[in-house]
Amino acid sequence: MEVISKGQNGEIMGVSSCIQNTLDGRILIDIEVQPASRRTEVSGFNDWRNRLSITVTEQARDGQANRAVVQVLSELFELDNYSIEIVQGHTSRMKRVKITGKSTEYITRLIEMELSK
Numbered sequence: 001m002e003v004i005s006k007g008q009n010g011e012i013m014g015v016s017s018c019i020q021n022t023l024d025g026r027i028l029i030d031i032e033v034q035p036a037s038r039r040t041e042v043s044g045f046n047d048w049r050n051r052l053s054i055t056v057t058e059q060a061r062d063g064q065a066n067r068a069v070v071q072v073l074s075e076l077f078e079l080d081n082y083s084i085e086i087v088q089g090h091t092s093r094m095k096r097v098k099i100t101g102k103s104t105e106y107i108t109r110l111i112e113m114e115l116s117k
Contacts, residue, residue, distance in 0.1 A: 014045075014112075015045055015052065015108055015111045015112055015115070016104075016108050017050040018030040018031070018045070018050050018051050018052050019104055019107060019108060021104055022098075026098050026099065026100050027098070027099040027100075027102065027104055027107055028087070028096055028097070028098055028099075029052060029073075029096070029097045029099060029107070030049075030050065030051045030052070030094070030095075030096055031051055031052045031053070031054055031069070031094075031095050031096075031097055032046060032049060032051045032052070032053050032054070032093055032094055032095070033054050033055075033056060033060075033065060033069055033093050033095060034053070034054070034055040034056070034093070035056055035058060035059055035060035035064075035065040035093075036056075036057070036058070036059050036060070036065075037055035037056060037057060038055075038057070039055055039057065040055065040056045040057050040058075040068055040071075040072055041054070041055055041072065042054055042072065042076060042111065042114045042115065043055045044115065045111075045115060049094075051094065052111065054069055054072055054073075056068035056069060056072065060093075063090075066086055066090060066095075069086065069095070069097070070084045070085075070086065070097075073097060073099070076110055076111070076114060077099065077102055077106075077107060077110060079099070079100075079101055079102065083099065083100045083101045083102075084097060084098070084099055084100075085097065085098045085100075086098075
């Protein structure tokens with residue numbers, strides 16, 4: 001799976017383009033979610049939207065898919081569920097997730113390793 005792509009001006013972009021640092025030291029990740037899928041996993045990186053793609057088997061109702069997303073990310077980043085919070089897009093497939101307790105470099109490395117499987 002291709003993790004690195006070229007941006008509009010020819011610059012090299014990759015998974016790090018969906019990750020932002022906040023002033024208080026937390027990390028924000030832009031993701032897109034596909035609920036009701038066959039698998040629950042980090043399924044790729046959308047170059048066009050600059051978003052991490054996650055598929056979950058749970059339906060998008062009563063917060064089931066959101067809880068599954070938090071679970072996938074907590075397992076990937078080796079964090080407790082309380083360290084991961086959906087801060088934007090609770091009822092949308094396009095979400096922003098806040099991560100507490102890990103560095104940007106660590107998060108980026110784990111995502112890249114997961115996508116290279």
